[in-house]
Amino acid sequence: MKTIAELEAIRKRTLDEISMRTDEESVRIVIGMATCGIAAGARTVMTAFLDEIQKRNIHNVHVSATGCIGVCRLEPIVDVIDKDGNKTTYVHMTPEKAAKVVVEHIANGKICVEYTLPENK
Amino acid sequence: MQFFRSHILVCGGTGCTSSDSAKIIEELDKLLVDKKLDKEIKVVQTGCFGLCEQGPIMVVYPEGTMYCKVKVTDVAEFVEEHLIKGRIVTRLLEKSSDVKDGEYAIEKSSFFKKQLRIALRNCGVINPELIDEYIAFDGYKALIKALTEMKPDEIIETIKKSGLRGRGGGGYPTGSKWEFAAKQDNDQKYVCCNADEGDPGAFMDRSVLEGDPHSIIEAMIIAGYAIGANYGFVYVRAEYPIAVKRLQIAIEQAREYGLLGDNILGTGVKFDLEIRLGAGAFVCGEETALMTSIEGKRGEPRVRPPYPAEKGLWQKPTILNNVETLANIPMILLKGPEWFASMGTEKSKGTKVFAIGGKINNTGLVEIPMGTTLREVIYDIGGGIPGGKKFKAAQTGGPSGGCIPASHIDTPIDYESLIELGSMMGSGGLIVMDEDTCMVDIAKFFLEFTVDESCGKCTPCRLGTRRMMEILDKITKGRGKMSDLDELETLARDIKAASLCALGQTAPNPILSTLRYFRDEYEAHIRDHRCPAGSCKSLLSYEVTEDKCIRCGLCAKNCPVNAITGSKKDEIPFVVDQDICIKCGVCYQKCPVDAITK
Ligand SMILES: Cc1cc2nc3c(=O)[nH]c(=O)nc-3n(C[C@H](O)[C@H](O)[C@H](O)COP(=O)(O)O)c2cc1C
Numbered sequence: 132m133k134t135i136a137e138l139e140a141i142r143k144r145t146l147d148e149i150s151m152r153t154d155e156e157s158v159r160i161v162i163g164m165a166t167c168g169i170a171a172g173a174r175t176v177m178t179a180f181l182d183e184i185q186k187r188n189i190h191n192v193h194v195s196a197t198g199c200i201g202v203c204r205l206e207p208i209v210d211v212i213d214k215d216g217n218k219t220t221y222v223h224m225t226p227e228k229a230a231k232v233v234v235e236h237i238a239n240g241k242i243c244v245e246y247t248l249p250e251n252k
Numbered sequence: 253m254q255f256f257r258s259h260i261l262v263c264g265g266t267g268c269t270s271s272d273s274a275k276i277i278e279e280l281d282k283l284l285v286d287k288k289l290d291k292e293i294k295v296v297q298t299g300c301f302g303l304c305e306q307g308p309i310m311v312v313y314p315e316g317t318m319y320c321k322v323k324v325t326d327v328a329e330f331v332e333e334h335l336i337k338g339r340i341v342t343r344l345l346e347k348s349s350d351v352k353d354g355e356y357a358i359e360k361s362s363f364f365k366k367q368l369r370i371a372l373r374n375c376g377v378i379n380p381e382l383i384d385e386y387i388a389f390d391g392y393k394a395l396i397k398a399l400t401e402m403k404p405d406e407i408i409e410t411i412k413k414s415g416l417r418g419r420g421g422g423g424y425p426t427g428s429k430w431e432f433a434a435k436q437d438n439d440q441k442y443v444c445c446n447a448d449e450g451d452p453g454a455f456m457d458r459s460v461l462e463g464d465p466h467s468i469i470e471a472m473i474i475a476g477y478a479i480g481a482n483y484g485f486v487y488v489r490a491e492y493p494i495a496v497k498r499l500q501i502a503i504e505q506a507r508e509y510g511l512l513g514d515n516i517l518g519t520g521v522k523f524d525l526e527i528r529l530g531a532g533a534f535v536c537g538e539e540t541a542l543m544t545s546i547e548g549k550r551g552e553p554r555v556r557p558p559y560p561a562e563k564g565l566w567q568k569p570t571i572l573n574n575v576e577t578l579a580n581i582p583m584i585l586l587k588g589p590e591w592f593a594s595m596g597t598e599k600s601k602g603t604k605v606f607a608i609g610g611k612i613n614n615t616g617l618v619e620i621p622m623g624t625t626l627r628e629v630i631y632d633i634g635g636g637i638p639g640g641k642k643f644k645a646a647q648t649g650g651p652s653g654g655c656i657p658a659s660h661i662d663t664p665i666d667y668e669s670l671i672e673l674g675s676m677m678g679s680g681g682l683i684v685m686d687e688d689t690c691m692v693d694i695a696k697f698f699l700e701f702t703v704d705e706s707c708g709k710c711t712p713c714r715l716g717t718r719r720m721m722e723i724l725d726k727i728t729k730g731r732g733k734m735s736d737l738d739e740l741e742t743l744a745r746d747i748k749a750a751s752l753c754a755l756g757q758t759a760p761n762p763i764l765s766t767l768r769y770f771r772d773e774y775e776a777h778i779r780d781h782r783c784p785a786g787s788c789k790s791l792l793s794y795e796v797t798e799d800k801c802i803r804c805g806l807c808a809k810n811c812p813v814n815a816i817t818g819s820k821k822d823e824i825p826f827v828v829d830q831d832i833c834i835k836c837g838v839c840y841q842k843c844p845v846d847a848i849t850k
Contacts, residue, residue, distance in 0.1 A: 132510030135396055135517050138387060145388035151259060151314040152377050153389075154359070159314070164338045177257070181292050185255040193314035194257035194292075196338025 147190045156214045157191040158237060163208040165199035171206035172225070179226035180209075183233040192237060205248075211236055221246045256294040258335065261376065263309045265300035265462050266455070266494055272324060273297075273308040279327040284335075293335060299375035299463015302617035303363050306346060311376065318361065319344040366633050368595070369619045370603050371419075371456075371579040375463030380498050383505040386466040392511060394582035398474045399519045407478040407585070408434060414589035415601030416581075420446050420537075420574030421652070421679050422754075423600075423667045429571055433479040433561040436569035441481035443472050444546070444565070444572040447488035447495070448530050448537035451650035452701060454681035456605040457575035459617055461488065461495035464579065465502035469525070471578035473516065474585065476523040479571060484525035487542050489532045499527060534651075534705035538753050539572045541707070552709045553753035574679065576605055596622030600666035604680060608634050611641065611686040623664040626656060630684060641686040645769070649678030651698040651705075652758030654765025655691070674765040676758075690787035691770040692777055696724040698762040706755065713756025716747040720763060727774060729790040730781040737767065737774060789835040792850045796826045800847035807839035807848060 133141070150157070162168070162177050180194050200208055205222035211232065212218045219242050221232060228246050235241045262268075262277050277295055284290040301309045306320035310330075317340055319330070326344060333339045346361050359365070369375075378385035386392070398407055412427030433441060445468055449457040461468065472484045488496055503525065506512045512524045528546050535541045536551040543565045545551035564570025580602060584592045593601045600622040606629065609615050613635030620629060626646060630636065637643055645655040648665075654675035656663065663669050667677050685694065699721050708714045720743050726732045744760030751757045767774060776782045783791040796807070796816075803820040815833040818826030828839070828848075840848045 132513070132515075133517070135400070138392060138396070138509070138517070141384050142387045142390075142393075145384040148254070148256075149259065149378070149385060149388055152261070154316070157314075162338070164336060166337070169336070178292070181255060181257055195314055196334075196336065198337060198339045 150191065151193055155191070157193055158214060159210075159212040160192060160194045160237070161197045161210040161212065162194070163198070163200050163206055164196035167199055167203035168206045168208065171203075173207040175226050176207045176209065176224045176229050179229035180233060183230045184237070187233065187238060189233065189238060213240075220248060222248055254291075254294075256292060258293045259296055259313045260293065261296045261298045261311045261313065263299070263301055263307060263376065264297035264380075264494070265304075265375075265459055266492075267300065267304040268307040268309060269494065271308050273310075275324050276308055276310065276322055276327060279324050280331070283327060283331045287331060287336065289331070289335060296379045297381070298378060299380050300372075300459040300617055301376035302367075302372065302459075302619075303346070303361075303614060304616040305614050306616075309376075316359065318346050320346045363614055363616075363618075363633055363635070366624070366628060367619050368603050368621050370583055371460060371576045371605055372463070372617070372619045373583070374467065375459055378464070380463050380465055381501050383466060383502065383509060386464070390586060391466055391582075392470055394585035395470050395473055395511070396517065397585055398477060399516065399521055402585075404434060404478045404480065407474065410585060410589050411478075411581070412589075414584045414592040415596075415599075416577065416584060416592065417600065417667065418574055419576035419580075419604065419679065421451075421649070421677070423677055426573065426577055429561055429573075430475065430479050432559070433481075433569045433571045436562060438569050440483075440566075440568045441479055442565045442568060442570040443475045443479070443481045443484040443525075444543070444570060445472060445484070445486040445575060445578055446537060446539070446542060446572055447486055447492070447575045448542060449489065449492075449575075449679065450532075450534035450537040450705070451652075451679045451681045453609045453683055454607045454650065454679050456607050456617055456680050458492050458495050460575050460579050460605075461492070461499050465495075465499045466506065467579045467582060468499070468575060469502055469506050469512070471573075471581035472525055473511065473521075473523045474581055475571060475573070475578070477521055479569070481569075481571075482522045482524070484523065485528050485546050485565070486525060487528050487530055487536070487546060490529040491532050496527060496529065503527070533707070534701070535707040535753070535755050538755060540753070542572065543570060552707050553755070555752060576680070597664060597666045597668075599668055604665070604677065606680045606682040608682045608684065610646075610684040611637050611689070612684040613638055620665070622666045625662050625664050627661045629665070629682070630661070634684070637684065637686050641688065644685045644687050644689055645691070646685065647675075647683040647694065647698075647762070648681065649676040649758075649761070650681045650683075651701045652676065652754065652761055653678045654761045655685070655694070655769065657769040659769075674761070674768055676761070688785055688787060690728075690783050690785040691766040691773050692724065692728055692783075693785075693787055695762045695766045696721070696728060699724060699759070702755065702759040706759075710750075710752035710756060712747045712750040713752070713759060716743055716751075717756070717759050719743055720747075720760065724763070727777045728783070728788045730777065730788075732774075732778040734775070734778055736778065737771075740767070786850050792835055793830055794828050794833060794835065794837070794839055794848055794850050796828060797847045797849055798825050800845055801826055802845055802847070804844065806842045806844065810838050810842045812836060812838065 207224040209221045280295045310319045416426045417423045541551045541553040560570045605619045645657045647655045703717045706713045808816040815829045
């Protein structure tokens with residue numbers, strides 16, 4: 132038998148897991164996964180994002196794939212879109228950089244400028 | 253918690269299951285493992301999305317992309333394109349979805365835009381076999397609120413204030429029914445749920461049970477607490493195996509979590525329930541017959557009063573509510589009666605689920621605020637009539653209801669306006685008819701149903717409906733007399749007045765309403781031996797118009813009984829031998845130059 136408090140805990144935990152099915156605001160991580168992206172290693176980048184999010188127990192983040200953006204030489208490319216719709220584009224991503232983006236940008240709201248387009252640096 | 257980047261929701265309702273959605277899930281699971289995606293993407297079997305015409309339906313989150321008519325052979329491409337490369341497989345999209353920023357979200361399709369899903373809130377969103385997913389979207393929160401913050405009479409007051417009325421057909425105010433039962437002084441009371449759903453073409457109750465069974469359990473516990481009952485029965489027809497299975501799973505999970513039992517969530521409140529299977533007799537949906545059937549006897553109605561709230565199951569005070577009625581209860585408690593009463597019309601609050609069928613493009617399940625017009629339902633949500641045909645009428649209330657003709661298409665749908673038009677809300681079946689539908693034939697169709705389903709206990713219903721049936725049969729065969737129409741009206745009046753239960757009392761409605769709006773069609777059958785819609789076979793004769801005929805011979809070649817002769821080579825005109833013709837209409841359909849008339 133569950134107590135009311137236990138039920139509440141189940142509610143919170145499961146909601147984190149399935150909140151993507153509502154249109155609630157959340158941070159979106161969009162990874163370029165066309166042939167060019169995958170060839171440049173986008174799959175390992177995606178896996179790194181998923182692992183890191185899981186490890187740090189971060190909620191309200193969606194990770195999804197998208198097609199070719201057209202600047203294939205900068206792949207793997209990753210867009211992070213925050214709750215207000217502001218977009219940051221990271222280029223030449225690696226699993227290590229992905230882990231850092233989760234910690235700095237997603238968890239602490241600090242953009243990793245060094246991984247963005249060269250002209251930003 | 254396991255973090256998945258994507259959830260793929262596949263409809264596991266009866267409709268999509270029969271078009272292989274289970275195999276699609278199997279294939280998805282297999283390919284996800286093959287492609288090593290199974291740790292990042294999860295496949296979820298869910299309840300009905302409503303767009304049954306386009307099934308099997310699959311929705312991919314977080315994007316909310318809805319795919320339609322998915323075949324097992326499409327799965328590999330979907331995995332490769334959408335899941336791996338993030339490219340939408342556009343050929344599988346729902347046709348009406350508006351493209352915006354390259355997104356194809358489910359809420360954007362015209363089918364969903366005008367809907368408001370309260371009773372269906374979790375259908376197509378959660379996995380109905382996982383209690384945790386129900387809990388996540390505020391499931392059992394209303395129960396906790398009821399048991400810890402509200403007294404029974406406060407709950408009843410809330411339901412009364414919300415204006416909720418029964419969705420099973422009668423439209424009786426739910427709060428008043430509960431109040432009546434609560435007032436009875438008795439140590440044993442019962443709560444029953446009517447999931448018999450006998451109205452032909454209706455499947456909203458099945459869909460709620462299949463897609464969100466816990467909402468019914470939660471509502472029944474609340475009802476039990478409100479009226480002082482500690483036991484319940486869900487009466488569901490055995491033809492609904494998926495609904496029965498999901499409900500059974502849900503009951504077991506609720507018991508395991510202590511939501512059913514002797515001490516619910518430690519509050520000391522006691523309630524449990526069980527499923528009773530019906531054999532699919534229409535009359536067993538009637539409340540007194542339903543209870544007689546639960547008691548293990550032949551399902552026959554009895555005279556009321558006493559009403560079940562006073563003397564129901566085993567002579568104990570019992571409330572009976574329809575599935576959809578109950579599905580609204582938790583939301584009313586959570587969001588407040590004012591919220592619920594803010595939707596709908598003056599006397600009809602909230603939403604209503606309709607199962608739309610017949611001559612309509614988007615066959616399926618829709619939930620709309622009361623007061624939505626029939627035009628919006630048919631054209632905006634339903635996608636209009638196939639083949640560009642003209643809308644003729646819609647039948648609501650099934651065999652107990654009546655038709656709404658095209659001239660009233662702008663009527664806002666609520667309990668009162670439908671009654672005024674000579675129809676009724678019924679349980680939510682909505683059958684759309686186009687110009688090719690014969691209204692006499694439709695009346696006959698519904699009457700045939702009641703003749704079959706009459707339990708036979710009272711004479712007006714048992715014999716009266718049969719006599720009406722014979723008259724209609726005569727008319728559709730061109731053997732009617734004008735006096736038959738008066739005869740029909742007299743019989744209808746007597747049957748309505750003298751039948752024991754509402755099955756007989758409402759059985760004449762389809763005839764009365766078609767007579768009211770389409771009397772000229774009856775008269776054409778009788779006086780001119782003509783069926784204006786070209787549907788009554790006995791009154792048709794298929795003939796070849798010689799000057800249009802190109803003598804291709806397709807009609808003769810396709811005729812199943814060789815009733816058509818003729819030859820191009822020998823220059824013999826094609827003719828239909830009326831003695832042999834069985835009026836199947838194949839020649840009419842096959843003729844490439846419309847040379848065949850009927
Ligand atoms: C012949 C007949 C069949 C009925 N079938 C159903 C049914 O299938 N489902 C249903 O909920 N109510 C059905 N009803 C209405 C029930 O008698 C009853 O009014 C209803 O279940 C009460 O619940 P509600 O107040 O929530 O609508 C039927 C009534 C008649 C006369």
